[in-house]
Amino acid sequence: MSRSAGGGPGPPAWARPFVYGFLAVVLATAALGVEQWPFTGWRLFSQTRSGTATGWQVVTVDGSGRESPVDFADLGRGFRGATWRLADFPAMSAAERDAVCRAWADAVTAATGTTVTLVRAYRTRAPVPTDRSQVPAPAPAPAPAPARTLRWECARR
Amino acid sequence: MTVWAAVDRRLFAEGEASRLAIVRAGLAGLLGLRIALGPFAGLGGQPAALFDPPALLGWLPQMPSRSAILAVQMVGVAAAVAAVARWKPRVTFAVAWACLLLLAGLKDSLGKILHNDVLLLLAAVPLLGAPADSRPGEPTRSARFGWPVEATVVVVAVAYFTSGARKLASSGLDWITGDTMRWIMYQAAAGDRAPTDAVARAVADRPWLATTVAAGIVALELSAPLVLVSRRFRPWFAAAAVAFHTGTWLTLGLDYWAWAVVVLLVLPGWGRLSGRRRQPSAPERRRAAADRATEAIDAAAASATTASAIRPAPVRSTQSDS
Numbered sequence: 001m002s003r004s005a006g007g008g009p010g011p012p013a014w015a016r017p018f019v020y021g022f023l024a025v026v027l028a029t030a031a032l033g034v035e036q037w038p039f040t041g042w043r044l045f046s047q048t049r050s051g052t053a054t055g056w057q058v059v060t061v062d063g064s065g066r067e068s069p070v071d072f073a074d075l076g077r078g079f080r081g082a083t084w085r086l087a088d089f090p091a092m093s094a095a096e097r098d099a100v101c102r103a104w105a106d107a108v109t110a111a112t113g114t115t116v117t118l119v120r121a122y123r124t125r126a127p128v129p130t131d132r133s134q135v136p137a138p139a140p141a142p143a144p145a146p147a148r149t150l151r152w153e154c155a156r157r
Numbered sequence: 158m159t160v161w162a163a164v165d166r167r168l169f170a171e172g173e174a175s176r177l178a179i180v181r182a183g184l185a186g187l188l189g190l191r192i193a194l195g196p197f198a199g200l201g202g203q204p205a206a207l208f209d210p211p212a213l214l215g216w217l218p219q220m221p222s223r224s225a226i227l228a229v230q231m232v233g234v235a236a237a238v239a240a241v242a243r244w245k246p247r248v249t250f251a252v253a254w255a256c257l258l259l260l261a262g263l264k265d266s267l268g269k270i271l272h273n274d275v276l277l278l279l280a281a282v283p284l285l286g287a288p289a290d291s292r293p294g295e296p297t298r299s300a301r302f303g304w305p306v307e308a309t310v311v312v313v314a315v316a317y318f319t320s321g322a323r324k325l326a327s328s329g330l331d332w333i334t335g336d337t338m339r340w341i342m343y344q345a346a347a348g349d350r351a352p353t354d355a356v357a358r359a360v361a362d363r364p365w366l367a368t369t370v371a372a373g374i375v376a377l378e379l380s381a382p383l384v385l386v387s388r389r390f391r392p393w394f395a396a397a398a399v400a401f402h403t404g405t406w407l408t409l410g411l412d413y414w415a416w417a418v419v420v421l422l423v424l425p426g427w428g429r430l431s432g433r434r435r436q437p438s439a440p441e442r443r444r445a446a447a448d449r450a451t452e453a454i455d456a457a458a459a460s461a462t463t464a465s466a467i468r469p470a471p472v473r474s475t476q477s478d479s
Contacts, residue, residue, distance in 0.1 A: 009299055009300070009301050010169070010300045010301065011169055011300055011301055011303075011304050012286075012301075014286070015169070015286060015304055016165075016169070018283075018286055019168065019283060019304060019308045022282055022283065022308070023308065023311055023312070023315075026279060026311075026312055026315055027315060030315050030316075030319040031319075033323070035270050036211075036212060036213075037211035037212070037213060037262065037265055037270055037275070038211075038213070038258065038261070038262075038274075038275050038278045038279055039279075040270065040272065040275055041319070041323065042272070042316055042319040042320045042323055043323055043327075044272060044320045044323070045324070045341065046320075046323040046324045046326075046327040046328060046332075047327055047328060048327075048328040048331055048332060048335060048337045049336075049337045049340035049341050049344070050336075050340060051336075051340060051343075053344055076199060076202070076203075077196055077199030077200050077203075078199070078200050078201070078202060078203025078204070078207060078220060078267070079203070079207065080267055081207070081209070081267025081268040081269055084209075084267060084268030084269040085207065085209065085267075085268045087268075088209070088268065096206070099206035100206050100207060102206065103204035103205075103206040103207050106204070107204070128340055128343045128344050128347065129343065129347045130343050130361070
């Protein structure tokens with residue numbers, strides 16, 4: 001044990017390397033914006049927002065070609081991050097994407113009894129509603145009409 | 158004095174044993190609450206294809222079963238309770254921390270980095286090496302007790318400051334002067350996460366208020382480093398941060414109450430407050446008076462004994478024969 005400047009017992013010898021090493025990692029990941037959880041770049045609502053909300057809509061297609069939106073909240077907490085996984089789709093292999101689609105399709109079949117032949121993912125764009133507001137919508141207005149674009153389709157194999 | 162020496166002197170200055178004990182017990186309690194209340198068990202049974210863990214949990218092949226997650230929760234809560242009760246505090250605090258690290262990591266395995274528990278997890282790290290022999294109400298000051306809490310204060314300052322700086326770096330002043338805050342609020346009002354949409358809508362409908370709120374948030378976050386140089390500023394920052402997180406919950410419904418509790422525990426000087434406010438109870442006052450009387454009697458007896466023991470021998474005068 002080292003001694004403090006006042007002469008009392010000081011911090012243990014390992015305390016300085018431990019604290020400075022830990023704080024160096026905290027500062028470096030913060031400054032560089034590195035995400036190595038739990039170390040983080042602290043990106044919290046850092047992007048500007050506009051009157052257009054973008055999102056994803058995942059639908060299953062049954063044998064007759066009818067589309068049904070998937071409500072992931074109904075499938076359990078383990079399925080909540082569906083739209084987050086879709087953001088990773090471009091970096092995934094086809095086999096990995098198929099495995100994700102199959103997991104969704106199996107869960108829908110188990111929950112509803114529906115036979116799923118295809119899973120489709122649409123990118124959606126919709127105006128942020130200000131309908132109950134008593135004041136004009138902020139610029140930039142007007143926001144676009146609701147729209148969706150098919151981005152991914154995987155067959156259930 | 159160099160800047161480095163000044164930083165080192167500040168970080169490793171003497172601190173109160175009482176404050177360390179209060180902060181550790183508080184963070185342990187918070188770890189326990191987060192472990193107990195978090196929606197972790199529901200993650201069990203997730204299909205392996207959907208499991209996307211952070212690198213730290215890359216060794217896990219898939220989401221653990223519901224029963225395994227529940228077991229970790231029970232161990233974590235038990236360890237947190239033991240740490241609050243100061244039973245082997247270093248070990249039990251570390252176990253509770255490790256349990257939340259694992260559970261929060263599993264929650265992040267849905268595919269997105271979540272920050273709800275990150276401040277608590279990082280702020281608790283310096284406490285993992287804190288000395289175990291500190292007690293609430295103990296007035297002892299030593300360099301042994303100061304550094305864990307001061308290192309935690311640095312983590313808090315970095316977290317808030319970087320959050321604010323990141324907004325300006327990514328979006329510029331437009332984050333404040335533009336309509337970003339209004340759209341955030343309108344989007345939140347259209348959802349169902351917040352307990353009410355009235356607060357979000359009240360902000361969104363008033364451009365001047367939205368700009369004021371945005372400026373206030375960035376000002377609060379950028380002022381965080383002041384807690385490193387001014388102890389007087391710490392309680393004010395803590396109060397403002399609590400108001401900020403309460404507002405975040407009211408408008409967006411986001412679960413950041415752990416951040417509010419961390420700043421409330423870490424920033425104010427609870428050790429000094431507890432020492433100043435604590436008045437001895439009536440039995441304690443009677444015991445202390447009795448102790449003082451006993452000590453006085455003992456001291457008187459001891460001095461009498463000592464006096465007789467070292468009584469000078471009678472001086473024998475010698476007469477010189479002249």
